[in-house]
Amino acid sequence: MADKIIPDIVVGRLPIYLRALQRMLAENRHVTSSQELGERLGISAAQIRKDLSQFGEFGKQGTGYSIDYLAEQIRHILKVDQVWDIAVVGAGDIGSAVARYQGFANRGMQVKQIYDSDPAKVGTDVGSFKVKDIADIESEIKKDGIKVAMIATPSDHAQEVADQLVSAGVMAILNYAPINLNVPENVRVQYIDPVIHLQRMTYYL
Amino acid sequence: MADKIIPDIVVGRLPIYLRALQRMLAENRHVTSSQELGERLGISAAQIRKDLSQFGEFGKQGTGYSIDYLAEQIRHILKVDQVWDIAVVGAGDIGSAVARYQGFANRGMQVKQIYDSDPAKVGTDVGSFKVKDIADIESEIKKDGIKVAMIATPSDHAQEVADQLVSAGVMAILNYAPINLNVPENVRVQYIDPVIHLQRMTYYL
């Protein structure tokens, strides 16, 4: 029997819930309610309960949710109760910043490799990583069984890199290059482009 | 008479359309159709036409859209037919990468200032900017009339920084710290957290 299909928009909110719960834990809180969580996030309590109910029953009537337990359940649903190795492609400003980023710790992600095509950069250090030659990307990614990658190359190389990642077995790509990628439909892509976010706000100014 | 209210989700797609149009211009294309644009972006042609029709009539039956003209119109709608000065708060890896980012050019944005609280960083150079002392942030932002800012500080300072930005007159904040910000409802906030995007994909792996 196939699992019920969960709307993508619901899946997309789970990481937001998880981040807020982890923040509450850091504040030494133990219990919360859909109402409190909703107020913090600007989301209705009903929506939070509805979202969570797609996956199971995690709360107690009259009491609310154990923060620790709910966080654990969401981590399991999102498959971040394990650590995913990440390959970063492009060792420029953005690639380097992301490779050194401390924010992956305890959130199910860790950078494992970083690549560049510039011979002057290959072999140099970025944080604790040695920059690898992009010529070796397919074999290296296959060797390590990496499934998640980030593209931080110039736009005009992003599609070519994406093709290589896909043929190396990568199934999830976070793309910092400001361009849309074409990938097979079983490969997921997410985009980060600060200008898109900024332009979305200037409309209202 | 008040303008018709445009759904936020429609406004959010305009920057995506604009980016694709600018890409087509770079490819020396002159005319496109809702169908072609939709195929590139993975959006239905009907939706693109519907979105655009909220703002006016930009196409020609039988022919499609002049890429140059449509891009110009969208830039006008989004108010990026002007250049917005941006203040970057935090001169760590992410703040520095963003301050040096080349991708703002021709997209209506330019970094103008960068701040840090670390005395060892204040006064040093990041790209073509000299890092300013965060103690002066309110007066400096007011002086330059800056309305758009990016937060790239550690999480535990982000809310405090946001409060200062708001009282200095900033109306749009792009937050790289992995934490939700509370701001007055007339101030817009957008979030960039790579982990959120990554966790959204691991669900499907």
Added chain:
DNA sequence: TAGATTGTTAATCGATTAACAATC
């Protein structure tokens, strides 16, 4: 017990798509 909050159903609201007359 009284109060609080869940999980769920039904109603509402909003967004997307299909279809087509208008027209370039």
Added chain:
DNA sequence: TAGATTGTTAATCGATTAACAATC
């Protein structure tokens, strides 16, 4: 003229909210 594609309407689809019985 024939073919193509827009702008728009109506139909469909999906997401959000309100309300409440269940129950801790």
